[in-house]
Amino acid sequence: MSLIHLLSLVLLYPTYATASGGFVAYGDFNCQEQKLDVWSDGVTVPDSTLRTDYSIKDWNSHAGGHYYENLTFSEAVKTNHTLDEAPIQVVWWKLEEVDRTCQYVIMKDSPRGWQVLNKLPGDEIVRASREGCYYSALRPGDNLITSFCCGQDDCAIVEIEKQHVTNPKDTTTGEAPKCSIVNSYSSTPTVEDGPQIGITRSQGCEAPPACSHSVSESQSFSTAVSHFQSYTWTSETGFEATFESGVDFLVDDRSHAGISYSIGQSFMDETGTTLTVGNITSSSEGSRQVPGTYAFYSFTPQYNCWKADVSCGKDKDGNEMILKDVNFCQPIISTSGDAAGTFRMVYVSDG
Incomplete structure (x- = not known):
């Protein structure tokens, strides 16, 4: 079990600021006709909606997101493509009732669990700042993490296409000790x-x-x-x-x-x-x-x-x-x- 999942189970009655909106699973590209039933670890996900109720800043309690483990979808279309030689299914995500000052993210959990070099709890596959219908290709049993951020400073962490490696921070005054x-x-x-x-x-x-x-x-x-x-x-x-x-x-x-x-x-x-x-x-x-x-x-x-x-x-x-x-x-x-x-x-x- 990953650290993210463990942290998600720590508090049974958390109180958080919640951004409105969630990702609703559909089987059609218009997100109108084929709403998919969704299960997480064998339990039905209410309203087929992955909620965005934990934010990027919720590290101490939920490691930056809401964790959905071992997801399966009813009647999702299988594609001719494969990921790591496993069949994949197409799931479209409808996002509505968004706050335009926020960004809403679906991340894919790493098969290696905790990522020591990543400030995010997983790899982004969807990032949205407005209502719409968003594509994903998933294996049965994939783990997903939803999150959100609001404002330019908090959302800088999700702008991964602008990321560049920087020089190490050096706040030492004088010659650094030999380690x-x-x-x-x-x-x-x-x-x-x-x-x-x-x-x-x-x-x-x-x-x-x-x-x-x-x-x-x-x-x-x-x-x-x-x-x-x-x-x-x-x-x-x-x-x-x-x-x-x-x-x-x-x-x-x-x-x-x-x-x-x-x-x-x-x-x-x-x-x-x-x-x-x-x-x-x-x-x-x-x-x-x-x-x-x-x-x-x-x-x-x-x-x-x-x-x-x-x-x-x-x-x-x-x-x-x-x-x-x-x-x-x-x-x-x-x-x-x-x-x-x-x-x-x-x-x-x-x-």
Whole structure:
């Protein structure tokens, strides 16, 4: 069971600000004639509606969304296409009664569960800011997560097509301490999903044959240090060091002297790896878009991740600064140079 599901069961009587609107399942592209019965883990979903009653900001209680596990749909049309050699069904989602200052999202849960490098609880497959009928292709038994956000600042996290890797945050005053691994939890890495990256611009598709997407600009992703706790201390030499909670992507900058880079270097020494930067280019896989929709194409890279406790020197009182449960992640690159990961079409509002 994923962390998202566990968190969803913690509070039986939560109180949340709820954005009006939900996603109603239909079998026809107009979302008018064929309403589908929906089951989640064998229980009927009321009104065939996936509710948007938990927001992106509801991390402490529901990990950023409402989790629907093991979904099945009555009479959904099967397509000739397959995902990972499994038959897929077409489900159209009717969104109505929306607040135009908000965005409403359907995400697909990762088969690997918790995603240490993703600020969202899953991969977006639908993101809508207006009423409409939105396409999805699903396997029987898929897990979906619904969420919403309101306002430009809160919704920045869902604008994945504008995402770019940035330099690591460096809030250290003075020379960063040299860090070293003091407790490694496993010599074998786990496979984790990275952040979903939009690799084409949104476009419309008016009529058959279905429109195609090809990658026109290279998008990069790189080695990362993931951490969920912040630390601030004054070192023995008198300067303040800060290690902020989050994910730092270590771009190829050998002169960088921040703590995150020092931690990354300690993991590289421990695992025998080097700083890796992967690229998704025009030679990457392409995909077709369903007629009558707007969409962009995305890629979610996979990472090999190691977890360890890291020592970054001593504070002014002589206490060793141990940073707990730090994750170090390297992009998985095949021998052919291609990045491992998942391509998805993300269906969005027009315009």
